[in-house]
Amino acid sequence: MPSKRLSAFVFQSVIAGLVAAAAILVLWPEIGGIRPAVIEVHDGTALRPTPVSLGRGWNGPLSYADAVDRAAPAVVNIYTRKIITERNNPLFADPMFQYFFGDRFSRQKKHLQTSLGSGVIVSSQGYVLTNNHVVDGADEIQVMLKDGRTAAAHIVGVDPDTDLAVLYIHLPRLPSIVIGDSRALRVGDVVLAIGNPFGVGQTVTQGIVSATGRSHLGINTFENFIQTDAAINPGNSGGALINARGELVGINTAIYSRSGGSQGIGFAIPESLARGVMKQIIEQGRVVRGWLGIEAQDVTPAMARALGLADGRGIVIAGVLKDGPADRAGLKPGDLVTHIDGVTIPNATDALTRIAARAPGTRIHLRGLRDGRPFEADATIGRRPATRAAR
Numbered sequence: 001m002p003s004k005r006l007s008a009f010v011f012q013s014v015i016a017g018l019v020a021a022a023a024i025l026v027l028w029p030e031i032g033g034i035r036p037a038v039i040e041v042h043d044g045t046a047l048r049p050t051p052v053s054l055g056r057g058w059n060g061p062l063s064y065a066d067a068v069d070r071a072a073p074a075v076v077n078i079y080t081r082k083i084i085t086e087r088n089n090p091l092f093a094d095p096m097f098q099y100f101f102g103d104r105f106s107r108q109k110k111h112l113q114t115s116l117g118s119g120v121i122v123s124s125q126g127y128v129l130t131n132n133h134v135v136d137g138a139d140e141i142q143v144m145l146k147d148g149r150t151a152a153a154h155i156v157g158v159d160p161d162t163d164l165a166v167l168y169i170h171l172p173r174l175p176s177i178v179i180g181d182s183r184a185l186r187v188g189d190v191v192l193a194i195g196n197p198f199g200v201g202q203t204v205t206q207g208i209v210s211a212t213g214r215s216h217l218g219i220n221t222f223e224n225f226i227q228t229d230a231a232i233n234p235g236n237s238g239g240a241l242i243n244a245r246g247e248l249v250g251i252n253t254a255i256y257s258r259s260g261g262s263q264g265i266g267f268a269i270p271e272s273l274a275r276g277v278m279k280q281i282i283e284q285g286r287v288v289r290g291w292l293g294i295e296a297q298d299v300t301p302a303m304a305r306a307l308g309l310a311d312g313r314g315i316v317i318a319g320v321l322k323d324g325p326a327d328r329a330g331l332k333p334g335d336l337v338t339h340i341d342g343v344t345i346p347n348a349t350d351a352l353t354r355i356a357a358r359a360p361g362t363r364i365h366l367r368g369l370r371d372g373r374p375f376e377a378d379a380t381i382g383r384r385p386a387t388r389a390a391r
Contacts (some may be wrong), residue, residue, distance in 0.1 A: 070246030118239030130238030180247025195239025232266035293324020
């Protein structure tokens with residue numbers, strides 16, 4: 001009999017415990033790792049809270065220190081100096097004034113202009129990748145490593161069309177960054193920007209990839225930017241954008257800002273583009289690109305409707321350079337080009353990029369419409385003229 005009473009007591013205790021636990025979870029769900037969503041009210045009616053899991057399976061890193069440790073030693077500060085010469089009165093520079101009076105009234109004043117930026121050591125041999133605008137026109141370039149060492153740098157080559165430049169420094173035991181694959185980036189991936197904002201010293205900021213393949217921004221001739229909300233400020237230009245493993249995925253280049261400071265919209269040149277530019281600069285001192293000698297425009301919706309294009313893809317040739325590759329191929333202003341070597345051309349930016357990627361001397365096949373009728377043409381790619389004289 002006592003054993004029966006003991007069993008009943010244990011049973012009642014277990015039931016009471018389960019009821020109490022259920023009541024606690026209903027009243028305080030966060031204790032069990034579940035929290036109610038914020039109650040929404042629509043038309044005066046309260047909606048029933050939906051349980052939201054706190055996600056005990058979260059496996060994200062608690063720190064990105066290891067990634068920074070791998071990459072930061074290869075990120076450098078770049079200091080440039082430029083001597084600016086100014087005349088005291090623009091009238092004295094007038095050719096007619098110079099003809100009659102020469103330089104007797106002319107007074108020139110010189111002042112030193114300094115600027116700062118960042119760069120990335122991409123090879124232990126001493127090659128540093130940075131932005132062209134960081135070193136453009138500089139008379140003297142100094143590079144300072146994270147370990148405190150400094151060295152004078154000289155320019156190996158520049159590419160204004162992508163705003164990239166390659167420098168060379170001579171120092172022993174140089175660290176170099178591990179180059180990742182920017183093509184594998186996805187929107188939402190964590191990225192870190194390392195640079196020298198406002199000259200305060202090496203700084204790391206963290207964000208995510210906000211978008212990839214950004215173009216039509218009017219920043220460079222060839223644009224394929226990674227957009228990120230990692231804080232990028234003046235002085236960060238030329239620095240590294242790395243992934244959570246510490247691999248280089250981009251070169252920080254520009255920000256969208258109304259105040260001059262970071263507003264969460266920064267742009268980096270993907271390593272896939274920078275790598276090809278860097279390779280050509282190191283091997284031949286400049287970047288060689290294909291060229292057709294045309295001015296191209298996107299097809300507008302009105303054009304697409306008038307021409308009966310279902311997808312509205314293609315480019316309209318607005319101008320043809322006389323005796324250029326396109327002119328010799330018989331292309332004319334007003335031609336609508338829809339395919340290059342059988343591949344559909346979505347817009348003018350894509351066409352420019354595809355043509356520029358071809359080596360001079362190669363032939364391409366164009367297909368499209370002329371006066372509403374299909375036409376085809378073969379063109380031999382020429383060499384794109386340099387944006388400015390080689391340094």
